[in-house]
Amino acid sequence: MTRERMEYDVLVVGGGPAGLSAAIRLKQISPDLSVCLIEKGAEIGAHLLSGASFEPRALNELLPDWRERGAPLNVPVTEDRFVFMFKNKAIRLPTPPQMKNHGNYIISVGQLGRWLAQQAEALGVEIYAGFAGAEVLYDAHGAVMGVATGDMGLGKDGQPTDRFTPGVELVAKQTIFAEGCRGSLTKTLFARFGLRDEAQPQTYALGVKELWEIDPALHKPGLSIHTVGWPMDFATYGGSWLYHFENNLVSLGFVVGLDYRNPYLSPFHEMQRYKTHPYISAFLKGGKRVAYGARALSEGGYQSIPKLSFPGGVLVGDTAGFLNVPKIKGNHLAMKSGMVAAEAVAAFLNAGKTGEVTDYPALLDKSWLRDELYGVRNIRPGFKRGLIPGLLNAALDTYILRGKAPWTLSHHADHTTLLKAAAASPIAYPKPDGVLTFDLLSSVFLSNTNHEENQPSHLRLRDPALAITHNLALYDAPEQRYCPAGVYEIVREAAGPRLQINAQNCVHCKTCDIKDPLQNIDWTVPEGGGGPNYGMM
Ligand SMILES: Cc1cc2nc3c(=O)[nH]c(=O)nc-3n(C[C@H](O)[C@H](O)[C@H](O)COP(=O)(O)OP(=O)(O)OC[C@H]3O[C@@H](n4cnc5c(N)ncnc54)[C@H](O)[C@@H]3O)c2cc1C
Numbered sequence: 001m002t003r004e005r006m007e008y009d010v011l012v013v014g015g016g017p018a019g020l021s022a023a024i025r026l027k028q029i030s031p032d033l034s035v036c037l038i039e040k041g042a043e044i045g046a047h048l049l050s051g052a053s054f055e056p057r058a059l060n061e062l063l064p065d066w067r068e069r070g071a072p073l074n075v076p077v078t079e080d081r082f083v084f085m086f087k088n089k090a091i092r093l094p095t096p097p098q099m100k101n102h103g104n105y106i107i108s109v110g111q112l113g114r115w116l117a118q119q120a121e122a123l124g125v126e127i128y129a130g131f132a133g134a135e136v137l138y139d140a141h142g143a144v145m146g147v148a149t150g151d152m153g154l155g156k157d158g159q160p161t162d163r164f165t166p167g168v169e170l171v172a173k174q175t176i177f178a179e180g181c182r183g184s185l186t187k188t189l190f191a192r193f194g195l196r197d198e199a200q201p202q203t204y205a206l207g208v209k210e211l212w213e214i215d216p217a218l219h220k221p222g223l224s225i226h227t228v229g230w231p232m233d234f235a236t237y238g239g240s241w242l243y244h245f246e247n248n249l250v251s252l253g254f255v256v257g258l259d260y261r262n263p264y265l266s267p268f269h270e271m272q273r274y275k276t277h278p279y280i281s282a283f284l285k286g287g288k289r290v291a292y293g294a295r296a297l298s299e300g301g302y303q304s305i306p307k308l309s310f311p312g313g314v315l316v317g318d319t320a321g322f323l324n325v326p327k328i329k330g331n332h333l334a335m336k337s338g339m340v341a342a343e344a345v346a347a348f349l350n351a352g353k354t355g356e357v358t359d360y361p362a363l364l365d366k367s368w369l370r371d372e373l374y375g376v377r378n379i380r381p382g383f384k385r386g387l388i389p390g391l392l393n394a395a396l397d398t399y400i401l402r403g404k405a406p407w408t409l410s411h412h413a414d415h416t417t418l419l420k421a422a423a424a425s426p427i428a429y430p431k432p433d434g435v436l437t438f439d440l441l442s443s444v445f446l447s448n449t450n451h452e453e454n455q456p457s458h459l460r461l462r463d464p465a466l467a468i469t470h471n472l473a474l475y476d477a478p479e480q481r482y483c484p485a486g487v488y489e490i491v492r493e494a495a496g497p498r499l500q501i502n503a504q505n506c507v508h509c510k511t512c513d514i515k516d517p518l519q520n521i522d523w524t525v526p527e528g529g530g531g532p533n534y535g536m537m
């Protein structure tokens with residue numbers, strides 16, 4: 001069956017802060033350009049998850065009158081705390097300058113996304129939610145000419161069912177890839193155009209988040225708390241945030257560096273355990289958990305940024321890795337990169353050019369985004385040798401060298417760091433109490449994730465045998481523990497163990513695509529509209 005084709009000047013793939021800002025900027029500069037944006041979530045915001053403490057710098061530039069337009073920035077940060085946690089004790093440390101949030105806001109990035117989408121649509125951007133970019137389209141010269149959305153209605157066996165509808169070819173003069181962390185199409189572009197050849201490996205973390213409605217007497221709107229230390233051991237990079245949001249809501253989450261070594265570690269269970277610390281549980285007493293989700297974030301920073309332009313397209317936001325780790329903030333950088341890309345693309349198209357928008361990386365290099373990322377480039381890799389050396393290096397880099405060290409520390413790929421199970425210690429996580437701590441399945445339920453069951457699995461094993469002969473044999477199948485949605489299960493049968501993939505539970509965090517030791521798991525898009533349905537995450 002032939003696919004329908006639609007043509008635009010610019011196609012944006014991904015409706016997060018980066019893609020939406022790019023779309024808005026394009027229309028602000030050149031209202032006559034036709035701009036289409038696709039989003040795999042059932043609606044804009046459905047797949048967006050962030051802390052989020054939001055720095056409004058890029059938004060001030062994009063829509064300076066955001067207050068009058070009713071942007072959902074309602075809770076200014078009122079107090080910052082930086083806390084070192086021991087098992088039963090918490091010690092407040094001086095707040096590092098990057099974690100001072102004066103002038104920032106506690107927000108829901110889902111709400112922000114929905115509001116940005118309204119602004120974009122008012123300017124004439126065509127937004128199609130529920131459409132996943134499944135395949136990059138190339139012209140006869142090998143340049144990107146758009147993407148095709150996935151077919152709908154294929155059965156588990158890959159054959160069309162009676163609800164089959166073929167995907168659509170969305171063709172554009174330039175395509176802006178804004179897929180967020182570990183974009184599935186971006187990954188194919190890295191390989192095709194060698195975009196990572198000059199960059200350090202990207203390093204990632206997984207953030208597991210819950211939203212709680214707490215006792216109004218315990219709620220302090222604008223209070224921002226970051227912790228390091230327990231429950232992580234001193235060798236593993238990780239920490240938490242706890243932000244007091246509006247309407248008695250508290251956003252809290254635990255971030256674990258995906259360069260962790262112990263294959264028995266479970267980020268989900270670390271998050272549950274973290275809540276039992278008296279410093280944290282004090283806020284949750286009498287409260288109720290209302291939402292759950294998880295998402296990976298890019299932590300490599302400046303030295304891990306790939307080449308950003310290629311014939312027919314550019315990369316923006318977290319899919320390129322624009323995240324400031326010491327600040328734990330990427331939303332403002334995602335927006336800024338989207339805006340700068342839009343400025344370069346608009347100028348390029350208005351000049352009647354075709355091919356590669358090489359001005360984009362050059363313009364970005366002159367912007368505040370580059371200075372911000374360059375100045376903190378040595379902080380995350382400093383934790384390679386553990387928490388204490390990492391904190392000392394961060395203090396040296398921040399207070400003495402002020403980001404101007406004549407060296408740049410390197411990263412290694414996260415899938416290479418696991419110890420063999422025989423050399424690691426199993427971790428005994430406490431049983432959930434159903435009040436403060438919960439099991440995996442009741443948690444996934446609160447992500448509202450849903451996928452049409454009769455479709456080919458979007459989690460593809462390049463070689464299915466390796467799940468048993470390599471992952472189970474050497475690492476005791478770490479995917480059973482790092483997946484925050486219980487997708488991967490080893491089932492023991494008379495014929496031997498096998499890996500069962502419960503793809504319908506997937507919350508699109510991308511951790512399996514990152515951490516699998518042999519890079520044997522390929523995360524691809526499921527049918528558009530499938531996946532979590534986050535409201536306020
Ligand atoms: C746990 C966690 C906590 C964080 N805390 C903060 C914080 O407090 N402050 C802060 O500023 N930043 C924070 N960040 C970082 C911030 O959320 C990201 O930097 C930001 O969301 C990146 O924006 P983006 O638009 O590049 O990507 P995303 O926000 O990830 O958006 C990408 C969008 O593209 C869609 N998409 C992906 N692939 C396709 C496809 N093939 N077809 C169609 N659609 C597709 C996705 O569904 C998604 O909606 C945090 C991140 C995490 C994970």
Ligand code: SF4
Binds near residue numbers: 487505
């Ligand atoms: S299957 Fe992969 S992407 Fe989906 S929730 Fe599990 S680890 Fe995340």
